[in-house]
Amino acid sequence: xxxxxxxxxxxxxxxxxxxxxxxxxxxxxxxxxxxxxxxxxxxxxxxxxxxxxxxxxxxxxxxxxxxxxxxxxxxxxxxxxxxxxxxxxxxxxxxxxxxxxxxxxxxxxxxxxxxxxxxxxxxxxxxxxxxxxxxxxxxxxxxxxxxxxxxxxxxxxxxxxxxxxxxxxxxxxxxxxxxxxxxxxxxxxxxxxxxxxxxxxxxxxxxxxxxxxxxxxx
Numbered sequence: 001x002x003x004x005x006x007x008x009x010x011x012x013x014x015x016x017x018x019x020x021x022x023x024x025x026x027x028x029x030x031x032x033x034x035x036x037x038x039x040x041x042x043x044x045x046x047x048x049x050x051x052x053x054x055x056x057x058x059x060x061x062x063x064x065x066x067x068x069x070x071x072x073x074x075x076x077x078x079x080x081x082x083x084x085x086x087x088x089x090x091x092x093x094x095x096x097x098x099x100x101x102x103x104x105x106x107x108x109x110x111x112x113x114x115x116x117x118x119x120x121x122x123x124x125x126x127x128x129x130x131x132x133x134x135x136x137x138x139x140x141x142x143x144x145x146x147x148x149x150x151x152x153x154x155x156x157x158x159x160x161x162x163x164x165x166x167x168x169x170x171x172x173x174x175x176x177x178x179x180x181x182x183x184x185x186x187x188x189x190x191x192x193x194x195x196x197x198x199x200x201x202x203x204x205x206x207x208x209x210x211x212x213x214x215x216x217x218x
Contacts, residue, residue: 015192022067061123079120122155124211128198159214166207
């Protein structure tokens with residue numbers, strides 16, 4: 001069961017919570033869901049392209065969205081906020097203006113805040129972006145996986161599994177290889193598991209990165 005279900009969805013309401021907090025009528029739910037995706041895509045594009053930051057350098061862990069009747073609050077959990085704000089005094093204002101254009105409600109207010117992640121490599125999304133950057137630079141995948149696990153040694157996680165699938169090493173036949181360190185109890189909802197899947201386009205083709213992190217247990 002642990003390999004056939006999304007670990008985050010499996011634990012919603014126990015050790016995991018939603019990244020979006022809002023209510024909507026059934027007819028307007030799809031529009032609100034698309035609006036959330038536009039906000040997240042706009043923020044990631046702003047960080048990676050408009051700011052000139054290479055993917056994996058800024059390290060966005062997650063984006064939380066809270067909606068009220070006349071206000072939308074966006075909280076960006078980022079690993080290296082200095083790279084986002086350095087030399088750009090109007091960084092947040094420019095980002096807010098870009099996101100405001102994507103909103104369905106023109107008259108709705110928008111607040112954007114940034115929160116620094118204390119131990120960035122303890123977040124699976126940031127670690128996946130790091131591995132993707134290494135693979136794009138043609139670093140051997142086994143070396144990239146081992147280096148990623150070494151980066152997590154300074155964090156509080158109790159176990160980690162890193163998996164890469166695709167045409168590894170330029171082979172014609174696709175395969176999946178993984179490496180694990182520590183405990184990873186996927187079979188119980190008492191365990192707080194952080195998980196992410198990330199797609200990276202390399203010169204050999206598309207590769208899929210999956211990371212499971214065992215944080216704590218109730």
